[in-house]
Amino acid sequence: MKIAIAQISSVLGNLDKNLKRHLEFIQQAIDQKADLIIFPELSLTGYSLKDLVAEVAINPAQSVVFPELLEVSKKIDLVFGFVEERNSNPGLFFNSAAYLSEGKIVHIHRKVFLPTSGMFEEGRFFAAGREFRSFETRLARTGLMICRDFLHYGSSYCLFADGARLLITISAAPGRGVSNLESQGFETSRMWELMGEAMSFFSSAVVIYCNRVGLEDGATFAGGSFIYSPYGKLIVKLPYLEEAFIVQEIDLDEIRRARKSWPFKRDDRPEVIWRSLERIIKKEDED
Amino acid sequence: MKINTRLVAKVLTNFIREETHKAGFDRAILGLSGGLDSTVCAYLAAQALGSDKVFGLVMPYKDFDAEGVRHAEKVAEILKIRWQKIDISPQIDAYFSVFPTDSSLLKGNKMARERMSILYDFSARDKALILGTNNKTELLIGYGTIHGDMACGINPMGDLYKTQVRELGKYLKIPEEILTKKPTAGLWPGQADEEEIGLSYEELDQILYHLVDLRQPVEEVIKAGFEESKVRRIIEMIKKSEFKRKMPPIAKISNRTVGHDFLYPYDWDK
Numbered sequence: 001m002k003i004a005i006a007q008i009s010s011v012l013g014n015l016d017k018n019l020k021r022h023l024e025f026i027q028q029a030i031d032q033k034a035d036l037i038i039f040p041e042l043s044l045t046g047y048s049l050k051d052l053v054a055e056v057a058i059n060p061a062q063s064v065v066f067p068e069l070l071e072v073s074k075k076i077d078l079v080f081g082f083v084e085e086r087n088s089n090p091g092l093f094f095n096s097a098a099y100l101s102e103g104k105i106v107h108i109h110r111k112v113f114l115p116t117s118g119m120f121e122e123g124r125f126f127a128a129g130r131e132f133r134s135f136e137t138r139l140a141r142t143g144l145m146i147c148r149d150f151l152h153y154g155s156s157y158c159l160f161a162d163g164a165r166l167l168i169t170i171s172a173a174p175g176r177g178v179s180n181l182e183s184q185g186f187e188t189s190r191m192w193e194l195m196g197e198a199m200s201f202f203s204s205a206v207v208i209y210c211n212r213v214g215l216e217d218g219a220t221f222a223g224g225s226f227i228y229s230p231y232g233k234l235i236v237k238l239p240y241l242e243e244a245f246i247v248q249e250i251d252l253d254e255i256r257r258a259r260k261s262w263p264f265k266r267d268d269r270p271e272v273i274w275r276s277l278e279r280i281i282k283k284e285d286e287d
Numbered sequence: 288m289k290i291n292t293r294l295v296a297k298v299l300t301n302f303i304r305e306e307t308h309k310a311g312f313d314r315a316i317l318g319l320s321g322g323l324d325s326t327v328c329a330y331l332a333a334q335a336l337g338s339d340k341v342f343g344l345v346m347p348y349k350d351f352d353a354e355g356v357r358h359a360e361k362v363a364e365i366l367k368i369r370w371q372k373i374d375i376s377p378q379i380d381a382y383f384s385v386f387p388t389d390s391s392l393l394k395g396n397k398m399a400r401e402r403m404s405i406l407y408d409f410s411a412r413d414k415a416l417i418l419g420t421n422n423k424t425e426l427l428i429g430y431g432t433i434h435g436d437m438a439c440g441i442n443p444m445g446d447l448y449k450t451q452v453r454e455l456g457k458y459l460k461i462p463e464e465i466l467t468k469k470p471t472a473g474l475w476p477g478q479a480d481e482e483e484i485g486l487s488y489e490e491l492d493q494i495l496y497h498l499v500d501l502r503q504p505v506e507e508v509i510k511a512g513f514e515e516s517k518v519r520r521i522i523e524m525i526k527k528s529e530f531k532r533k534m535p536p537i538a539k540i541s542n543r544t545v546g547h548d549f550l551y552p553y554d555w556d557k
Contacts, residue, residue, distance in 0.1 A: 012554045050550040178291045178298075185294070215305045217553040218441075220298050241297065 001139055001252055004029035004037040004076075007225045007244045009214025012046035013056055019044060019065055022080060025245060026072050032247040035139055036077040040170050040212035040221075041111075041147050042095060044082040047172040048216040053093050053125045057085035060098070060105060073100035077137060079210075081146065081170050083126075084108065092127040097144045097170050099137065107135040109144035113152050119174065119219065134162035140206075140252055147171040150195055150209070160203040161270040165255050167199060171211040175222030175241070185240030189224045193237075201232025204258040204265055206250055213243050230258035288496050290451050292458035296331065299443045303335035306441045307416050309557035314415035318402055318436070319343040319370065320473060321358030323465060324420040324444060327452055330459040331443055332418055333366045342415050343370035346402045348379055352473040358465050365462070375401050395474035399435025407438075416440040424449040424488065427495055428521065429528020430472070430480070437531060448492040486517060494521050 006025040011017040022039060029037040041047065044065065045056045060066050069078060077100065084096035095111040110129025114122035132155050134143045143159025143166070150156065150169040159167055175186025183189075192209055200207035206229065213223040225238040227248055238244040259265050307315055315332050319325050332341045345359040356372070363370035379398055388394065410417050419439025421431050426445050431437045444452055449470070456466050470480040470488065481487050486494075494517065497508045505522065509515045537546045 011557065012552055013556050046554075048552045048554070050552055052551060052555065175298075178294050179289055181289060181291045183291060183294065215302055215554075218302065218306075220301065241301065 001036070001250050002032070002034040002247050003208060003227065003250055004032065004034035004245070004247045005208070005210050005225050005227075005238060006037060006039050006043075007210065007213055007223050007238045007242075008040065008043070009212060009221070009243060010040075010043055010046040012216055013049060013052040014046075015044055015056055015058075015065060018046070019068065023068070023072065026076060026078065028245060029247060030072075030075050034076060034247045036079070038168060038170060038208060038210040039078075039080040040210050041081040041097070041172040042083065043080045043170070043212070046216060047212070047221075048219070049083070050121075050125060053083055054085075057083040057093050059085050059087060060108065061087065066105075069098075069100055070103050070105070074103045077101040077106075077139065079144065079168055079170060081172075084110065089127075093125065094129060095122060095126045095146060096129075097146050099135070099142065099144060101137055106137055107133070107142075107144065109133075109146065111146040111149060112155065113148040115148045119176075132158035132162070134159050134164040140165040140255075142166040142168060145169040147173055150199075151191065153195070153199070156195075156199045156203060157273075160199075160205060160265070161268060161273075164203075165205050165252065167203065167205050167207045169207075169209045171209060173211050173222055174219040183240075185224050186220075186222050189222050189240060192224070193226065193234075196226055196228045197232050197234070200228035200230060201262075202264055204230040204255055204262055206230060206252070206255065213241060230255045231261075288448065288451065288492065290447070290454055292455050295447070295451075295455055296334070296458060299331050300335040303332055303418065303441070303443050306554075307336065309554055310416050310440060312414060312416040314340045314342065314413060315418050316342040316344065316406060316410050316413060316415035317418040317420060318406055319345050319359035319362060321345075321352070321355035321360075321362065321465065322468075322473075323449075323456055323461075323470060324422055324452055326358070326362050326461050326465050327456045327459060328418055328420045328444060329362055329366060329368065330456075330461055333368055338367045339369070340415075341366070341368040342409070342413055343368055344402075344406060344409060345370060345372040346375050346405060347372070348374075348398050348473075349376050351476050352471065354468070355471070355473055358462070358468075361462060362465070373405060375405070391475045391478075395472065396432045396435060398474075399432035403432075403435050403438045410440070418443060419445070421445055422447055422449050422452050424492055424495060426532060427499060427528075428484070428491070428524040429531045430484065431531065433531045448495065449488040450492045485520075490517070491521065494518055498522070498525075 081097050084094040097109045099107045112129045114128050116123030141163045143164035145155050177187030196207045208227050210225045212221045224240045227235040229235050236248045343363045347356050406417050417440040419442035422444050425431045471478050494513050497503045508518050543549050
């Protein structure tokens with residue numbers, strides 16, 4: 001199976017220009033016979049939207065953007081990011097990721113963990129998603145996360161427990177910290193790699209992280225997208241800070257081999273986790 | 288507090304290039320004082336945009352800082368950027384002949400705003416975006432003139448302490464005499480920042496780093512070995528200068544107000 005990663009920038013708040021760029025990269029991926037192409041978080045809109053959130057929101061059922069992407073999804077599976085608003089919940093805007101395949105919307109994940117501290121203010125402009133759910137695709141059972149979701153390890157666990165073999169995170173992570181004198185990238189890139197390595201190894205799953213590049217309002221997005229194998233080995237890492245596009249061959253049989261060597265999946269006890277969490281949640285009170 | 292200078296140079300040249308283009312310019316303009324900050328900024332801008340896209344204005348008042356002017360000219364020549372010297376003495380003297388003062392602070396502020404006014408005029412004439420050269424140390428303690436040297440289109444070095452700018456200058460191989468000379472705001476002949484502030488930049492930056500970057504409370508910073516009076520004085524300087532780091536408050540009347548809840552990104556549609 002071949003996975004394309006488009007580590008690109010977006011034009012802030014301009015759906016038309018971003019859709020056009022998506023279609024160009026999708027065509028490149030099709031030309032290189034990729035089965036799936038992945039774009040960063042909020043790839044159709046840009047990240048630092050603030051009040052633009054409402055103006056660029058898309059209803060997948062009505063938007064003119066979706067039919068174009070659904071059409072190309074007959075040739076290649078797509079993962080991209082957008083602002084979602086639904087008929088059932090007007091006025092609520094979600095930071096969402098869509099998985100399209102064979103002309104259909106296979107799954108939409110709404111970002112659960114909205115960073116709202118320091119330089120981040122997502123909770124001010126977005127509604128939070130309420131679920132992690134793995135889903136079947138023509139390629140492999142998959143789980144989607146968006147940026148901060150991935151840094152809360154419960155997210156990956158839920159998707160792992162739900163049978164995901166591919167864990168895909170789309171991201172718009174700005175880089176911070178330059179005190180590592182050897183690195184080509186920001187210090188914060190390390191936490192994503194740490195999580196990628198750990199989650200891939202302990203889930204015996206393929207972990208894909210697609211981060212964006214470029215600048216918005218002075219913040220530099222760090223790039224450094226990667227794929228880790230089910231053995232926790234780095235398969236490919238894209239450059240920090242620079243736009244990049246790759247198509248990478250992935251051996252899905254490795255998941256089976258890894259799970260024979262390290263039976264974390266076989267020995268998982270979600271019912272014990274569930275009971276423990278239930279007890280913790282029930283006893284939780286104000287102090 | 289050490290910085291990865293190669294990475295910082297890359298981030299800042301990307302920043303200058305991208306933000307200049309997003310603002311609709313392909314050229315940048317900056318005031319060259321011959322000091323560390325404007326020199327480093329000019330080096331970054333020349334790398335980011337190309338020498339022919341950078342315009343340096345040297346704007347002396349009389350011979351208050353003759354060495355600075357020499358250094359500024361040297362930088363412009365090394366970088367092969369376009370530059371021009373504009374003596375601001377006539378307009379400054381004309382003003383103070385009507386409203387005389389003995390305050391070098393008032394005079395210095397007036398000069399800084401005159402330079403700003405010329406930069407904005409030349410920015411429009413030359414279709415070039417103004418690069419600010421304030422560093423993090425100055426921004427935090429408010430060591431700058433509001434609507435004077437603090438005015439700019441974009442500020443590449445506002446998140447680097449003075450001592451970090453020096454490290455970056457070393458990496459960029461700026462002239463040794465600029466790297467090692469005593470920093471001066473050029474407010475009067477022989478003026479030295481560190482004497483005026485009453486702290487060395489090394490000490491000042493260390494204390495700021497503990498307070499701001501490490502978010503340590505005063506007591507912890509003092510415990511870490513810094514003199515209490517200095518720490519408290521720095522905190523006062525930070526507090527008193529908050530107005531220089533913000534747009535002025537707007538009286539809220541309606542449900543949606545500029546600055547309060549009319550919130551759009553700077554890079555809107557860019």
